[in-house]
Amino acid sequence: MGDKATAVFDIGKTNKKFFLFDEDYQEIYREYTKFDLIADEDGHPTEDLRALTNWMKTVFNRILKTKKHTIKAINFSTYGASFVHLDDYGNVLTPLYNYTKPLDQNLIKGFYEKYGPKEEFAKTTGSSDDGMLNSGLQLYWLKHYKPEVFKKIKYSLHLPQYLSYIFTGIPLSEYTSIGCHTALWDYGKKDYHNWVYQEQLHKILPPIVSTETSVNMNYNGKRIKLGVGIHxxxxxxxxxxxxxxxxxxxxxxxxxxxxxxxxxxxxxxxxxxxxxxxxxxxxxxxxxxxxxxxxxxxxxxxxxxxxxxxxxxxxxxxxxxxxxxxxxxxxxxxxxxxxxxxxxxxxxxxxxxxxxxxxxxxxxxxxxxxxxxxxxxxxxxxxxxxxxxxxxxxxxxxxxxxxxxxxxxxxxxxxxxxxxxxxxxxxxxxxxxxxxxxxxxxxxxxxxxxxxxxxxx
Known part of the structure; x- marks a missing residue:
C-alpha cells in the first residue's frame, strides 16, 4: 500500500512544483517544472494554461500508480489575481490573463466614477488601485470591452479553484482567493461589494465554501480527498x-x-x-x-x-x-x-x-x-x-x-x-x-x- 501522503501542487508565476508530505508534514517527494509564456490576443505574455493542466494531470496520474505512496488527499496553492473563465460545457474561454496586463485608464476612471470615490472604495475592499491585479476589474473589463466573450461565461474561477475543478469538476469559490486585493469583497459587510451585484457578476461566481472544504471522491479507482485550493x-x-x-x-x-x-x-x-x-x-x-x-x-x-x-x-x-x-x-x-x-x-x-x-x-x-x-x-x-x-x-x-x-x-x-x-x-x-x-x-x-x-x- 505504501506510506499515506498528501499531494500538493504549488503553482508560482515561475516555478510549478509538486510535493508529497507524510502524516508529520515532512516532505517525501518533490518535482519542479517551468513553462515558456505564451501571448494573449493582445500580445501580452501570459501563463500557458493548457501546458500547466496537462503537466498536472500527467504527474498526478503517474503518482497514483506508484506503490511507494498511498495518496489520501490533494490540494492546490497558487498565486492570486487570476481568473479562468468557463463556458456552459466547462471549456476555457480566454487566456489566463496576466495580472501585469495594463487596463485602459478610461475604464478604471469610469469604474471609480460609478462606484468610488477611490479612497473609500479601497478602504471598503482592502484593495488599492492596481489595475488587473484587482482581478474583479478583469471581470468588469470583460463585460464592457469584450461583451461577446462575457456572455458565454458560465463560471469565473480563481486560479486555485480552477486547478481543483480540473480534478473534481465542481466549480467553487473560497475566501482566501476572493480576499486577495481583488476589489470584489466588502470587508465590513462580509459579502461581495455592492458593485459586484449591480454588475450582475455574482451570477458567474460559484458558491463560496470554507478553504478547509474538501471533496471526497473516487478518482481513477482511488478514494481521495480533494481540496478546493488556497491563495x-x-x-x-x-x-x-x-x-x-x-x-x-x-x-x-x-x-x-x-x-x-x-x-x-x-x-x-x-x-x-x-x-x-x-x-x-x-x-x-x-x-x-x-x-x-x-x-x-x-x-x-x-x-x-x-x-x-x-x-x-x-x-x-x-x-x-x-x-x-x-x-x-x-x-x-x-x-x-x-x-x-x-x-x-x-x-x-x-x-x-x-x-x-x-x-x-x-x-x-x-x-x-x-x-x-x-x-x-x-x-x-x-x-x-x-x-x-x-x-x-x-x-x-x-x-x-x-x-x-x-x-x-x-x-x-x-x-x-x-x-x-x-x-x-x-x-x-x-x-x-x-x-x-x-x-x-x-x-x-x-x-x-x-x-x-x-x-x-
Missing part, C-alpha cells in the same frame, strides 16, 4: 496561525516584503491607504492587514550598483556579517545616502552618494536605510495593537545584517526567523488536514530560531 500568501500564513497562540506579525520577505497582521480588527484607514496597505484574507474570512514594500527588488538593484562601484564579486554581499563598529560609526551622524529606484519616500536624496571607501560600510548604510523602511511597514501592519512576537521568513531571514538591525530597531518585539521554502505548499496540506498543530511545529518543520537584540554600547 499562496494565505497558505504560507496558515502554519503560523495554527501553531502560535499569541498575537504576532509575520514578515514574508522576497521581491516584495509583506508584513502580515492576522489579528487586526480595525478597518483600513485613510492613512493606511496612502501607505499602500491592503487586506488579505484568512481561511475563515477574517481580514489580514498587509503592509507591503518592494524591498527585495530594491535591494537587488542597489547591491548590483555597489558591487560594480567597489569592484567586488557578485555574491560578495552574501558574506557580509553585521559589524557593531561600522553600525555605530554610521548612526553617529546619520544621513540618508540612497536614492531608490522602485520605492518612493520623502526623505531620499536626489542622487545616491557613496560616502565610504569600503563595500562593507556602504552595505551597512544600505541595510540601515532599507531596514528603517521595513520597520515602518511593520509598525503600519501592527495598527497600534500591542503585539510582542515577530516572525520573519523568506529571502532576508538568513541575512545577518538585516536580522540584527530589525531586532535592534524593534527591541520591544521577540524576533524569530523561520526557514521553509515549502511555506505555501505546507499551508495547502494543512488546510485540508484534520490534525492539530502544536507549539513545536515551527521548530520541527521550519528551523525556528530566536534572535536577541545586540547590547548597546
Amino acid at each position: 499562496d500568501s494565505s497558505a504560507a500564513l496558515l502554519p503560523y496561525v495554527r501553531s502560535i497562540k499569541q498575537k504576532f506579525i509575520l514578515v514574508s520577505t522576497g521581491t516584495w516584503s509583506i508584513a502580515l497582521n492576522p489579528f487586526s480588527e480595525k478597518a483600513l484607514t485613510d492613512d493606511d491607504i496612502q501607505k499602500d496597505c491592503i487586506n488579505y484574507m484568512r481561511i475563515n474570512g477574517k481580514p489580514v492587514k498587509a503592509s507591503r514594500i518592494f524591498l527585495g527588488n530594491e535591494y537587488g538593484i542597489q547591491v548590483k550598483k555597489l558591487t560594480q562601484h567597489f569592484k567586488v564579486p557578485e555574491d560578495y554581499h552574501k558574506k557580509v556579517k553585521f559589524n557593531f563598529d561600522i553600525f555605530f560609526a554610521i548612526i553617529k551622524d546619520f544621513e540618508h545616502c540612497f536614492r531608490w529606484e522602485s520605492i518612493t519616500v520623502d526623505n531620499m536624496p536626489k542622487t545616491t552618494r557613496y560616502s565610504y571607501d569600503k563595500f562593507e560600510h556602504a552595505y551597512h548604510q544600505l541595510m540601515i536605510e532599507l531596514v528603517l523602511l521595513q520597520v515602518e511597514h511593520i509598525k503600519i501592519a501592527t495598527a497600534g495593537d500591542t503585539i510582542e512576537k515577530l516572525y520573519i521568513d523568506g529571502g532576508f531571514s538568513d541575512n545577518d545584517v538585516y536580522i540584527k538591525l530589525v531586532s535592534h530597531y524593534l527591541r520591544n518585539m521577540e524576533l524569530r526567523t523561520t526557514d521553509s521554502s515549502l511555506g505555501s505548499a505546507l499551508g495547502a496540506a494543512i488546510a485540508i488536514s484534520d490534525s492539530k498543530l502544536n507549539s513545536k511545529f515551527l521548530r520541527k518543520n521550519y528551523s525556528l530560531k530566536k534572535h536577541v537584540p545586540f547590547i548597546l554600547k
Whole structure:
C-alpha cells in the first residue's frame, strides 16, 4: 500500500512544483517544472494554461500508480489575481490573463466614477488601485470591452479553484482567493461589494465554501480527498496561525516584503491607504492587514550598483556579517545616502552618494536605510495593537545584517526567523488536514530560531 501522503501542487508565476508530505508534514517527494509564456490576443505574455493542466494531470496520474505512496488527499496553492473563465460545457474561454496586463485608464476612471470615490472604495475592499491585479476589474473589463466573450461565461474561477475543478469538476469559490486585493469583497459587510451585484457578476461566481472544504471522491479507482485550493500568501500564513497562540506579525520577505497582521480588527484607514496597505484574507474570512514594500527588488538593484562601484564579486554581499563598529560609526551622524529606484519616500536624496571607501560600510548604510523602511511597514501592519512576537521568513531571514538591525530597531518585539521554502505548499496540506498543530511545529518543520537584540554600547 505504501506510506499515506498528501499531494500538493504549488503553482508560482515561475516555478510549478509538486510535493508529497507524510502524516508529520515532512516532505517525501518533490518535482519542479517551468513553462515558456505564451501571448494573449493582445500580445501580452501570459501563463500557458493548457501546458500547466496537462503537466498536472500527467504527474498526478503517474503518482497514483506508484506503490511507494498511498495518496489520501490533494490540494492546490497558487498565486492570486487570476481568473479562468468557463463556458456552459466547462471549456476555457480566454487566456489566463496576466495580472501585469495594463487596463485602459478610461475604464478604471469610469469604474471609480460609478462606484468610488477611490479612497473609500479601497478602504471598503482592502484593495488599492492596481489595475488587473484587482482581478474583479478583469471581470468588469470583460463585460464592457469584450461583451461577446462575457456572455458565454458560465463560471469565473480563481486560479486555485480552477486547478481543483480540473480534478473534481465542481466549480467553487473560497475566501482566501476572493480576499486577495481583488476589489470584489466588502470587508465590513462580509459579502461581495455592492458593485459586484449591480454588475450582475455574482451570477458567474460559484458558491463560496470554507478553504478547509474538501471533496471526497473516487478518482481513477482511488478514494481521495480533494481540496478546493488556497491563495499562496494565505497558505504560507496558515502554519503560523495554527501553531502560535499569541498575537504576532509575520514578515514574508522576497521581491516584495509583506508584513502580515492576522489579528487586526480595525478597518483600513485613510492613512493606511496612502501607505499602500491592503487586506488579505484568512481561511475563515477574517481580514489580514498587509503592509507591503518592494524591498527585495530594491535591494537587488542597489547591491548590483555597489558591487560594480567597489569592484567586488557578485555574491560578495552574501558574506557580509553585521559589524557593531561600522553600525555605530554610521548612526553617529546619520544621513540618508540612497536614492531608490522602485520605492518612493520623502526623505531620499536626489542622487545616491557613496560616502565610504569600503563595500562593507556602504552595505551597512544600505541595510540601515532599507531596514528603517521595513520597520515602518511593520509598525503600519501592527495598527497600534500591542503585539510582542515577530516572525520573519523568506529571502532576508538568513541575512545577518538585516536580522540584527530589525531586532535592534524593534527591541520591544521577540524576533524569530523561520526557514521553509515549502511555506505555501505546507499551508495547502494543512488546510485540508484534520490534525492539530502544536507549539513545536515551527521548530520541527521550519528551523525556528530566536534572535536577541545586540547590547548597546
